[in-house]
């Protein structure tokens with residue numbers, strides 16, 4: 266595991282971490298399989314002894330240490346291979362919701378890659394029923410509202426694009442909780458424009474466009490995501506900092522970046538946290554949201570990502586509350602839901618500062 270934890274700065278850091286722990290949040294960029302906790306992964310690996318994924322939590326820490334992005338995808342797919350039955354899907358989804366609720370996440374848009382599961386033999390209706398059952402159970406038990414983003418694994422090509430679009434747009438199969446449509450996997454060698462017809466169909470069906478872009482390739486990929494895929498938010502958008510015109514465009518049109526600081530270090534997309542472009546984004550007035558991407562795989566969680574952002578952006582409690590409200594505002598939750606969580610954030614912050 267790459268050591269990406271942020272060294273504690275003493276009392277101030279401890280106080281801010283305590284504030285963050287209780288701060289109501291929304292998470293917009295977090296992957297379904299990528300959020301499988303070491304306990305869940307170990308349990309699934311034990312069910313499938315043929316898997317190369319370690320069953321021991323300790324060994325898993327080393328297993329989740331990546332030499333580069335391609336290695337990350339290889340490890341990611343080995344975990345995808347563990348999800349073999351609708352029961353595995355239900356268990357994983359409910360436990361991910363539990364982990365989010367423990368961090369005071371009131372609302373999350375969870376990115377799911379249905380193609381990767383249906384092509385591995387999970388029947389599509391059973392898959393949708395499993396995620397919907399878990400979503401409703403989690404909302405009833407934890408109060409955490411989950412919505413789905415279905416994403417195309419771009420490297421799997423147009424077959425994956427067609428299948429993902431069908432599952433996301435056909436009334437008889439698309440799940441009730443689906444709100445957005447994305448594009449994940451390696452960017453190198455996977456140009457965005459080829460997916461325009463699929464995003465057009467998804468948008469026409471009422472879904473919101475949130476592709477990954479600029480994570481491992483340059484700002485031109487972010488421009489393509491905006492111009493060809495009509496992106497309303499950008500997953501990562503890390504290389505936007507290389508193009509002042511792009512930064513100005515994102516700021517002027519208030520197109521949020523789904524920033525995942527530790528992910529970018531763990532996948533080697535960015536060399537060190539000190540070099541992370543999040544400060545350039547803030548200086549340019551770009552709307553920044555903080556996310557964990559694949560938290561257990563990167564040895565982090567959403568609360569730690571807020572602590573990282575606090576250090577890099579030199580934020581106090583009000584600054585952190587502002588980041589949390591950015592995510593609520595950038596979400597696809599209805600207006601009443603946004604107002605409710607924003608009000609909770611304000612009340613929590615006021616009480617904290619008055620103590």
Ligand SMILES: Nc1ncnc2c1ncn2[C@@H]1O[C@H](CCC(=O)c2cccc(C(=O)O)c2)[C@@H](O)[C@H]1O
Pocket residue numbers: 296299338341342345376377378380381382384416417418419420421449450451477480528558559
């Ligand atoms: N930071 C990330 N940046 C980008 N993506 C990320 C990130 N974190 C997680 N993902 C997920 O990784 C998967 C990649 C799956 C993939 O590439 C692939 C290639 C060929 C075949 C198949 C298959 O299933 O047969 C899958 C995607 O589902 C995506 O949602």
Ligand SMILES: [Zn+2]
Pocket residue numbers: 294296449477500558
């Ligand atoms: Zn991602």
